[in-house]
Amino acid sequence: MAQSIKGIKVLIVDDEPNILQFLEMGLHNEGFQVETAQDGPEGIALAETFMPHVVILDVMMPGMDGFQVCQALKNLKPVAVIMLTAKEEIEDRVKGLTLGADDYMSKPFSFDELLARIQARLRNQFPHLLEEVTIGSFVVDASRKELRYRGRPLELSPTEFELLKHLVFNHGYVLSKSAILDQVWGYDFGGEENIVEVYIRSLREKLQDREHRVIRTIRGAGYRVDLQ
Structure with missing residues (x-):
């Protein structure tokens, strides 16, 4: 496993295996400690033990959607939530932000942009982690x-x-x-x-x-x- 950057932990919750694999590999290679979940309940359970600093969260998942997961995560501990959606609906964006989401990205997206948004959230919410x-x-x-x-x-x-x-x-x-x-x-x-x-x-x-x-x-x- 790659050395984690000052223990920065990222949890990815998405029901698409290809996206999970792509993001896990990319973030792992950037030095983050990464865990993945394929549905909302698994993501919440994992968050309770893994204690991530950042959660990359898909909105459109079967059963428990990303909005419900976001609300549950925000009740657990301080965490930065970046929501992913295949839709450009303003209503979805507003709903996610109202429930506590810290950022929002529409699929498809570039990995470099996601990385920049993660770093922005870390600078804003966990500046003490971005050290040597x-x-x-x-x-x-x-x-x-x-x-x-x-x-x-x-x-x-x-x-x-x-x-x-x-x-x-x-x-x-x-x-x-x-x-x-x-x-x-x-x-x-x-x-x-x-x-x-x-x-x-x-x-x-x-x-x-x-x-x-x-x-x-x-x-x-x-x-x-x-x-x-």
Whole structure:
């Protein structure tokens, strides 16, 4: 599991398995601790034990809809609720906000926009959580796009920062080139997989990782960060 950002927890409640899987993977790779539920009662029960800071909540679910779930969640503890809907109905938006929802997004939506809205809610409701993350010898400051290794600031390009952050958050796991391309460069990247090798080589130089003990090459599989 990726290192969580200061223990920030996100619960996703949606009856569409594809959306659950997509959001869980994306938020996990951003460093959040993530749990999922496929219906309202399961989401409420999970919230009582998981105690999320942010809930991504679908409105249109069978049985107990998102409005009822939102109201129940707001009675449990302080939590930021971002509601998802396939409809653009003003009445639904007003109803959700009246019941305590903190934000509202219409499907389909971009992951980057959802991430920005999560971060906005965290800055507004849980500002104390958005601090530096220490993972082994690495310190990641996602808000400033800064990364330090053994106390030394690394001079990284934006892509190098995202790549190293992704590797560090998933330390101990072997990540294939294709998986790295999807998460760092994006699913619509049209270039060659060899671009990953070029950036890995640059990162090793900046980490002074001449013997490849920090970023290891797993032959035929990909790359793995080992914490020092």
